[in-house]
Amino acid sequence: DxxxxxxxxxxxxxxxxxxxLRCSPKSGHDxxxxxxxxxxxxxxxxxxxxxxEERQRGNFPDRFSGHQFPNYSSELNVNALLLGDSxxxxxxxxxxxxxxxxxxxxxxxxxxxxxx
Amino acid sequence: ExxxxxxxxxxxxxxxxxxxxxxxxTVSGLRGLFWYRQDPGKGPEFLFTxxxxxxxxxxxxxxxxxxxxxxxxxITAPKPEDSATYLCAVLEYGNKLVFGAGTILRxxx
Numbered sequence: 027d028x029x030x031x032x033x034x035x036x037x038x039x040x041x042x043x044x045x046x047l048r049c050s051p052k053s054g055h056d057x058x059x060x061x062x063x064x065x066x067x068x069x070x071x072x073x074x075x076x077x078x079e080e081r082q083r084g085n086f087p088d089r090f091s092g093h094q095f096p097n098y099s100s101e102l103n104v105n106a107l108l109l110g111d112s113x114x115x116x117x118x119x120x121x122x123x124x125x126x127x128x129x130x131x132x133x134x135x136x137x138x139x140x141x142x
Numbered sequence: 143e144x145x146x147x148x149x150x151x152x153x154x155x156x157x158x159x160x161x162x163x164x165x166x167x168t169v170s171g172l173r174g175l176f177w178y179r180q181d182p183g184k185g186p187e188f189l190f191t192x193x194x195x196x197x198x199x200x201x202x203x204x205x206x207x208x209x210x211x212x213x214x215x216x217i218t219a220p221k222p223e224d225s226a227t228y229l230c231a232v233l234e235y236g237n238k239l240v241f242g243a244g245t246i247l248r249x250x251x
Binding site for chain 1: 173176183185236242243
């Protein structure tokens with residue numbers, strides 16, 4: 027049973043560029059959440075996708091956007107990169123249906139983004 | 143927004159020296175509390191979910207407990223391979239996790 031997968035594993039960009047990160051959820055899961063984790067801190071919620079729509083959003087600017095595909099995989103896009111966007115970007119999958127959405131979120135290995 | 147505070151920030155133990163990590167939270171209504179283990183450069187690994195005060199879960203040398211204000215992760219007779227960062231998170235409305243900053247555990251042989 028494949029777990030959550032993310033690509034790429036590492037990425038180096040320069041300020042002002044745009045980046046796309048990808049995530050495939052755990053088999054059987056229909057919900058994908060994205061988190062940003064700065065060094066030495068806990069993950070911070072960016073947004074969550076369920077049934078191809080953004081269901082909930084954290085305190086991140088509009089430069090951060092996403093998409094969910096019919097196969098439940100997801101992309102995170104960040105425009106106009108800033109130095110402060112350097113972090114580990116984590117994708118987590120879970121079940122989104124009512125009654126099941128209190129179950130655990132399972133995380134992928136993350137994408138390490140460095141903005142120079 | 144819910145608040146999650148973990149203590150201590152870092153903990154050094156000798157192999158076999160049992161201890162506890164603390165996670166205190168302020169929420170309007172707890173929907174779930176989660177413990178994760180994170181190794182350097184990797185994603186968090188799910189350990190436990192607790193839903194109501196008095197609930198306990200165990201896995202190998204780890205035991206998680208929950209009260210109305212806090213959760214404890216008890217580590218019994220730890221081994222060097224238990225060294226990691228342990229993260230606590232509460233589930234907010236809509237399935238958003240709010241994390242603490244974590245406790246870095248180092249176990250020396």
